[in-house]
Amino acid sequence: MILDFGDGFFLRQATAADRAALAMICLKTGDAGKDATDREDDPDLLGLVYTIPYQVFEPDLAFVVDGPTGVSGYLLGAADTNSFNARLATDWYPELQASVTDPGPDSTRWQGSDWARHRIHHPDLSVRQALVAYPSHGHIDLLPQARGKGIGRQAMAFLEQRLAASGSTGLCLEVMRRNIDALNFYRAVGFEVLQDVQPPKDCVYVAKRLASAQDVAG
Numbered sequence: 001m002i003l004d005f006g007d008g009f010f011l012r013q014a015t016a017a018d019r020a021a022l023a024m025i026c027l028k029t030g031d032a033g034k035d036a037t038d039r040e041d042d043p044d045l046l047g048l049v050y051t052i053p054y055q056v057f058e059p060d061l062a063f064v065v066d067g068p069t070g071v072s073g074y075l076l077g078a079a080d081t082n083s084f085n086a087r088l089a090t091d092w093y094p095e096l097q098a099s100v101t102d103p104g105p106d107s108t109r110w111q112g113s114d115w116a117r118h119r120i121h122h123p124d125l126s127v128r129q130a131l132v133a134y135p136s137h138g139h140i141d142l143l144p145q146a147r148g149k150g151i152g153r154q155a156m157a158f159l160e161q162r163l164a165a166s167g168s169t170g171l172c173l174e175v176m177r178r179n180i181d182a183l184n185f186y187r188a189v190g191f192e193v194l195q196d197v198q199p200p201k202d203c204v205y206v207a208k209r210l211a212s213a214q215d216v217a218g
């Protein structure tokens with residue numbers, strides 16, 4: 001156990017054995033924080049894009065919230081987004097692309113999980129110079145039974161502290177514009193919406209500067 005949240009919930013390191021749970025939670029929070037199960041025709045793709053690569057390539061920053069009913073959330077980080085994306089480009093997407101059919105560019109013809117299939121074949125792994133002050137990124141998703149108990153606040157503080165200790169100067173996250181609950185959460189825990197950085201479609205960036213270990217020592 002890394003953090004005890006009370007009520008039987010706790011944070012622990014994610015392992016390879018948690019990959020199915022990471023994918024399940026990603027699906028159940030995949031529609032701007034709500035359950036995307038009915039929308040998707042392949043329940044595994046969201047997890048293969050948004051969660052499992054973190055456990056594979058950043059295992060030291062991959063955590064699950066475990067609890068009375070089993071794994072109820074995750075907290076994932078990438079210390080250096082550019083290096084992480086470079087790794088995805090060479091070691092993750094080529095194999096995944098070989099097992100998934102590209103639905104083509106015409107989004108009006110996409111159905112079910114085609115948007116995810118398209119994303120797998122055309123991932124946006126570009127270097128964003130405007131985010132240079134925030135080299136790290138992360139994801140947090142909790143199932144309903146774990147929400148509203150202060151777990152999100154404590155988990156984010158923990159991730160920030162881990163990243164700062166490793167020398168990161170800033171953390172940013174992509175949030176769906178219509179996920180108002182999450183935007184309120186990020187504001188409550190000290191993140192600001194970046195106004196002058198072009199975010200991916202339908203999203204905003206929320207970001208926070210971190211006091212790196214060097215700053216603290218100095």
Ligand SMILES: CC(C)(COP(=O)(O)OP(=O)(O)OC[C@H]1O[C@@H](n2cnc3c(N)ncnc32)[C@H](O)[C@@H]1OP(=O)(O)O)[C@@H](O)C(=O)NCCC(=O)NCCS
Nearest residue numbers: 029033141142147148149150151152153181182184185188
């Ligand atoms: C968003 C999420 C991570 C927040 O975690 P949480 O454990 O529910 O939040 P906490 O209980 O730690 O709340 C922390 C603060 O955020 C505020 N907050 C949380 N959810 C809020 C909401 N829906 N509206 C307004 N404020 C909210 C709380 O009031 C609290 O403020 P306080 O400490 O000053 O009282 C969690 O609810 C979740 O996983 N939701 C569904 C998935 C999702 O949307 N993930 C984010 C994708 S980008």
